[in-house]
Amino acid sequence: MSKASAQAASPPWDDASITAIRRDMLRFARMQLRDAAAAEDMVQEALMAAMTSAKSFAGRSAFKTWMFAILRNKIVDHIRASSREICGSDLVGSSEMDAGLEAFDVLFKRGGHWNPEDRPATWSDPEAAFEQDAFWTVFDICMNNLPEHIARVYTMRELLELETAEICAVLGITSNNCFVILHRARLGLRVCLENRWFQGEAR
């Protein structure tokens, strides 16, 4: 192998790129774990694992994507390993978690149709929003506004891409309860993003 191709295949370990990636990894881990110290540990572990297995990187994917895959695996392992302790905690005290759906009843009129002022508006150019740091800050805030157990189920589903069946098993809840919690998370995130981002954008 020539020197040039060997270099192209090795990950960019220079400080600047790691610092930026580390910052984003921390945000991801915090969103998932809701525990700054645990998030630090996870990211540290992922960075160390990445450095020791740098050979397997081999330039097959973008460096950042590869790092995030390692981080996701670490968090999934952590959740699977600690599932017993999660079930025993007061987070899942009963077999049914309160989704707090009633709080969203105010969005609808008696017949179940939208209140005129709560009817979802047209969002202009979400793709452009994705390119702005400020949008992700708002997304972070909206995720943090969700009650912890709601965010936990939602992030397990959407950030870790676990199947609903596994989430139910790990948390010891019924699949119907899981569906309701995910619905509640989407209702909450949507209304938060509309109020804090898209409404200001469009008007």
Added chain:
Amino acid sequence: MKMMSCKDATRLMSERYERTLALRERLSLKVHTAMCKGCSNYGQHLDVLRQATARLREGDTGGER
């Protein structure tokens, strides 16, 4: 057929990411969103949420890349 409520429509639009909806559910949802701008927007917004979480998953959140 009685038109389903927006409340039920939003629930089904979320559940279709989790399970295959029955033909009956798919049809009533289709009829509903064809006539209801709010719910048709809602469905698009859930897709935006999906795209956003996919970006977060890949570390593809704007800024430096």
